[in-house]
Amino acid sequence: MTNAPTATTGPTAPTDLQGAFHVYDTTLRDGAQQEGLNLSVGDKLAIARLIDELGVGYVEGGWPGANPKDTEFFRRARTELQLHHARLAAFGSTRRPGAVAADDPLVAALRDSGAGTVCLVAKSHDRHVELALRTTLAENLAMVRDTVAHLHGEGLEVFVDAEHFFDGFRRDRAYALEVVAAALDAGAGLVALCDTNGGMLPHQVGETVADVVAATGGRVGIHAHNDTGCAVANSVAAVQAGATHVQGCLNGYGERTGNADLVAVVAALELKLGRPVLPAGRLGEATRIAHAVAEVTNVPPASRQPYVGTSAFAHKAGLHASAIKVDPDLYQHMDPAGVGNDMRLLVSDMAGRASIELKGRELGFDLSVDSTEGKELVGRVTERVKVLESRGYTFEAADASFELMLVEEVAGARPAYVDVESWRVITESRAGGEAVSEATVKLHAGGARIVVTGEGNGPVNALDQALRTAIGRAYPEVEKFRLIDYKVRILDQGHGTDAVTRVLIETSDGESSWVTVGVGANVVEASWEALLDGFTFGLHRRGVLRPGS
Numbered sequence: 376m377t378n379a380p381t382a383t384t385g386p387t388a389p390t391d392l393q394g395a396f397h398v399y400d401t402t403l404r405d406g407a408q409q410e411g412l413n414l415s416v417g418d419k420l421a422i423a424r425l426i427d428e429l430g431v432g433y434v435e436g437g438w439p440g441a442n443p444k445d446t447e448f449f450r451r452a453r454t455e456l457q458l459h460h461a462r463l464a465a466f467g468s469t470r471r472p473g474a475v476a477a478d479d480p481l482v483a484a485l486r487d488s489g490a491g492t493v494c495l496v497a498k499s500h501d502r503h504v505e506l507a508l509r510t511t512l513a514e515n516l517a518m519v520r521d522t523v524a525h526l527h528g529e530g531l532e533v534f535v536d537a538e539h540f541f542d543g544f545r546r547d548r549a550y551a552l553e554v555v556a557a558a559l560d561a562g563a564g565l566v567a568l569c570d571t572n573g574g575m576l577p578h579q580v581g582e583t584v585a586d587v588v589a590a591t592g593g594r595v596g597i598h599a600h601n602d603t604g605c606a607v608a609n610s611v612a613a614v615q616a617g618a619t620h621v622q623g624c625l626n627g628y629g630e631r632t633g634n635a636d637l638v639a640v641v642a643a644l645e646l647k648l649g650r651p652v653l654p655a656g657r658l659g660e661a662t663r664i665a666h667a668v669a670e671v672t673n674v675p676p677a678s679r680q681p682y683v684g685t686s687a688f689a690h691k692a693g694l695h696a697s698a699i700k701v702d703p704d705l706y707q708h709m710d711p712a713g714v715g716n717d718m719r720l721l722v723s724d725m726a727g728r729a730s731i732e733l734k735g736r737e738l739g740f741d742l743s744v745d746s747t748e749g750k751e752l753v754g755r756v757t758e759r760v761k762v763l764e765s766r767g768y769t770f771e772a773a774d775a776s777f778e779l780m781l782v783e784e785v786a787g788a789r790p791a792y793v794d795v796e797s798w799r800v801i802t803e804s805r806a807g808g809e810a811v812s813e814a815t816v817k818l819h820a821g822g823a824r825i826v827v828t829g830e831g832n833g834p835v836n837a838l839d840q841a842l843r844t845a846i847g848r849a850y851p852e853v854e855k856f857r858l859i860d861y862k863v864r865i866l867d868q869g870h871g872t873d874a875v876t877r878v879l880i881e882t883s884d885g886e887s888s889w890v891t892v893g894v895g896a897n898v899v900e901a902s903w904e905a906l907l908d909g910f911t912f913g914l915h916r917r918g919v920l921r922p923g924s
């Protein structure tokens with residue numbers, strides 16, 4: 376059965392960009408080989424749509440026939456996947472030794488997948504042929520020819536992933552080149568040279584790619600793993616040496632240490648080498664798409680990920696901030712907007728006055744140091760941050776606590792919606808039962824004295840319940856607030872249970888979230904401080920006024 380590309384699996388004719396250069400995404404195949412990453416069919420469809428938004432030429436959906444999930448993905452893709460930029464590719468291997476491609480069930484699964492493009496993994500390393508395939512070098516070449524020719528004859532676009540190419544090339548250059556030539560002669564549109572074990576360095580990749588291009592005259596691609604931390608550099612070196620097809624994964628997912636991070640490769644090509652490889656404007660969506668894909672995979676995005684990480688353009692050191700105040704380019708390799716990211720200023724004990732001034736501006740405060748008053752204010756905040764950080768507070772992770780402090784310094788008083796009279800928590804465990812905590816909060820708000828008791832599965836949960844109910848009597852807005860993350864860190868490594876603890880609490884109102892910090896020798900006390908600030912900041916941000924103020 377012949378399956379020409381359908382309207383649901385990408386454009387029927389390659390765009391100019393696809394013809395001249397391919398960006399080929401393998402997140403759904405090699406990316407899914409990452410430890411801990413487990414995608415449902417629905418996840419795969421959602422990720423395919425997101426990657427298509429980036430404007431890549433190809434989305435490799437998986438290996439039909441290898442497992443029911445991937446087979447199902449290709450079945451559903453026929454009707455449920457409308458790709459606007461990319462073609463859908465199916466991955467699989469050459470036929471088994473001694474078989475006939477047309478009769479091989481795994482080849483049939485590729486043929487019948489509905490994808491217009493097939494990417495075949497083929498051995499190109501003599502030892503792998505002999506030890507892993509347990510066949511002869513000649514039979515491996517026949518497997519490549521037969522499988523490519525069969526699928527090409529069925530009207531499919533065929534690519535070949537030459538597995539272990541770089542290692543094989545170093546051992547037996549002639550045989551590795553024979554495999555490439557066999558694939559191209561049989562009708563493969565290109566051969567992607569794979570650094571399967573990820574052990575290569577950029578100069579080795581560059582030299583090999585240039586040699587293969589010169590020796591075969593054929594179209595060559597690159598598939599690089601990151602075991603030396605060089606996958607992106609290796610991919611770029613390959614392109615500079617003549618590769619016109621680059622494979623990689625969103626967020627650098629992949630087997631072991633991962634694949635080349637596709638966004639970093641594309642950014643290097645477009646922004647550093649001036650070579651457009653995606654449709655215009657698409658790279659500016661990269662941060663949003665990379666983060667959205669991470670939401671689906673449920674793998675927390677790495678904050679230090681180049682280009683798209685939340686820390687990629689975050690500045691902490693005072694010296695950096697003082698130069699950035701004059702011109703952001705002084706401490707940034709590019710404008711973050713080019714990849715849809717933002718510059719961020721972090722406030723910490725490494726901050727100088729410029730950091731505070733810029734952070735204040737980011738939060739909407741005019742902290743101009745032109746006047747004596749402004750200079751004094753910024754100096755005061757800088758000093759206070761340093762003193763509090765030396766006691767264990769951290770403001771780079773707790774913007775909301777920093778903003779409350781800033782309001783206090785600017786307006787002369789910290790926002791406060793309630794007057795706390797007292798709070799207490801007890802935790803009780805009865806024989807045979809689970810420990811339960813009970814908190815009592817007494818406070819004054821809206822002209823009334825409010826006393827509330829709350830129960831929870833732990834002291835912080837009980838305090839949260841009691842405080843929420845008590846504040847809620849005067850300010851119904853807090854009904855929407857939810858504690859969504861709670862982190863405790865012991866600060867004095869040398870101490871035991873009497874160590875100073877730092878608590879970070881993230882609160883959400885369903886639309887956005889904010890983080891507050893508390894510090895104390897008592898973990899419940901530190902939690903109380905962060906909890907109360909969480910409610911206070913939420914009300915302050917919503918513009919709620921304290922009655923009578």
Ligand SMILES: CC(=O)SCCNC(=O)CCNC(=O)[C@H](O)C(C)(C)COP(=O)(O)OP(=O)(O)OC[C@H]1O[C@@H](n2cnc3c(N)ncnc32)[C@H](O)[C@@H]1OP(=O)(O)O
Pocket residue numbers: 438440441442468469470471472496497498507508509518538571630
């Ligand atoms: C470098 C890469 O990452 S390539 C992608 C690798 N991805 C995967 O392996 C995930 C999907 N794989 C699978 O689900 C299974 O391995 C299957 C369905 C493909 C095969 O399963 P099985 O038939 O049980 O074989 P098994 O996994 O034990 O071994 C792989 C077989 O493929 C053969 N093989 C390996 N590479 C190739 C190739 N390029 N061409 C043909 N056969 C190959 C091996 O020699 C071995 O054959 P054998 O069964 O005669 O020993």
Ligand SMILES: CC(=O)C(=O)O
Pocket residue numbers: 405496536537538539569570571572598600
């Ligand atoms: C094909 C592939 O994923 C590799 O060789 O790494």
